[in-house]
Amino acid sequence: MVNRYYAKISGTGRYLPEKILTNFDLEKIVDTNDEWIRTRTGMSERRVAEPSQAASDLAYEAAVIAIEDAGLKPKDIDLIIVGTITSDHAFPSTACIVQKRLGIKNFPAFDISAGCPGWIYASNIAKQYIETGAAKHALVIGVELLTKILNYEDRNTCVLFGDGAGATIMSRAELTDISKVIDSDISADGTYNDLLIQPAGGSRMPASKESVENKLHSVHMEGNKIFKLAVKSMYNSCDTVLKRNNLDVKSIDWLLTHQANLRIIDALGRKMKIDKEKVIINIEKYANTSSATIPIALDEAIRDGKIRRGDLVLMSSFGAGLTSGSLLIRY
Ligand code: ACO
Numbered sequence: 001m002v003n004r005y006y007a008k009i010s011g012t013g014r015y016l017p018e019k020i021l022t023n024f025d026l027e028k029i030v031d032t033n034d035e036w037i038r039t040r041t042g043m044s045e046r047r048v049a050e051p052s053q054a055a056s057d058l059a060y061e062a063a064v065i066a067i068e069d070a071g072l073k074p075k076d077i078d079l080i081i082v083g084t085i086t087s088d089h090a091f092p093s094t095a096c097i098v099q100k101r102l103g104i105k106n107f108p109a110f111d112i113s114a115g116c117p118g119w120i121y122a123s124n125i126a127k128q129y130i131e132t133g134a135a136k137h138a139l140v141i142g143v144e145l146l147t148k149i150l151n152y153e154d155r156n157t158c159v160l161f162g163d164g165a166g167a168t169i170m171s172r173a174e175l176t177d178i179s180k181v182i183d184s185d186i187s188a189d190g191t192y193n194d195l196l197i198q199p200a201g202g203s204r205m206p207a208s209k210e211s212v213e214n215k216l217h218s219v220h221m222e223g224n225k226i227f228k229l230a231v232k233s234m235y236n237s238c239d240t241v242l243k244r245n246n247l248d249v250k251s252i253d254w255l256l257t258h259q260a261n262l263r264i265i266d267a268l269g270r271k272m273k274i275d276k277e278k279v280i281i282n283i284e285k286y287a288n289t290s291s292a293t294i295p296i297a298l299d300e301a302i303r304d305g306k307i308r309r310g311d312l313v314l315m316s317s318f319g320a321g322l323t324s325g326s327l328l329i330r331y
Contacts, residue, residue: 011070042262046162082120115319118291166295
């Protein structure tokens with residue numbers, strides 16, 4: 001199909017819960033220590049949502065900021081896609097709940113379950129809606145409250161994750177716009193679907209007394225195996241996008257990857273041979289917020305004046321599935 005339009009990122013926003021859980025706080029909960037967490041992951045603290053907060057609450061706050069940043073009103077939005085694996089409910093979608101809170105209706109609103117690349121997957125889809133003319137202003141959100149599904153007796157997982165939401169508006173670009181969503185690649189290798197999983201609560205293992213007692217509603221992960229696949233899958237995805245657009249890594253102004261482990265980000269940077277100063281990192285403050293890491297870091301880097309209009313930004317992620325994906329934009 002011939003694309004009729006181009007898409008651009010016209011607004012961004014983020015919301016982080018106020019409560020901070022530091023590595024030292026975790027020392028009091030589980031057999032771990034600040035030194036191990038910092039040297040093995042790069043994380044120092046993470047945010048934790050209130051018991052009363054759900055995905056749509058965080059997503060709504062980020063969405064309001066992003067809509068305003070784009071110079072729009074909620075009524076201008078004609079598509080909502082939410083990337084999340086910790087939605088308010090199994091159904092209805094968090095997107096529909098956000099839509100109601102924004103006071104708008106009668107257009108597509110749906111969630112994407114793609115693990116940590118949820119926001120990249122959602123952006124890939126929104127891009128196609130915009131390019132075909134099916135939507136004009138898409139609200140694309142990555143939101144996660146992983147602390148709600150962590151087992152705080154499992155030190156292998158409970159130190160790694162935090163809560164947060166990032167929102168972007170993807171709009172139809174004008175011919176005069178320098179900003180453009182250039183390309184996106186998304187992929188999956190389902191043979192690794194069991195490496196990162198919430199075993200119970202779905203149709204495979206509905207909730208039962210045993211599933212709760214055995215803590216099967218929490219995150220289960222084979223971290224070592226994922227580590228190796230993470231670098232490989234993000235490298236391949238970035239390489240696909242760069243090659244497809246005849247771009248050398250030197251032309252990239254910013255590399256913004258999923259914030260799952262500082263060692264993964266460093267290893268990818270080395271493999272890609274990109275200058276360290278061009279790699280955006282905020283993992284120390286928020287840990288791994290899954291599908292929210294990239295839109296949160298994007299918003300932060302823009303508001304801090306790092307990413308400026310016209311910069312070439314390559315974003316890439318990997319996660320449960322095993323999924324992976326990249327998004328290349330001229331901001
Ligand atoms: N504190 C102290 N010690 C710990 C902790 C902890 N929190 N966690 C594990 N250890 C111990 C282990 O028990 C092990 O001890 P042992 O040698 O006596 O058995 C030792 O540390 C080393 O464990 P490894 O698992 O080999 O540690 P590694 O260096 O691989 O780091 C980690 C583990 C951080 C999980 C790493 O493998 C990783 O980041 N993997 C990628 C995970 C990831 O990205 N997940 C998110 C996917 S995205 C998504 O969709 C949500």
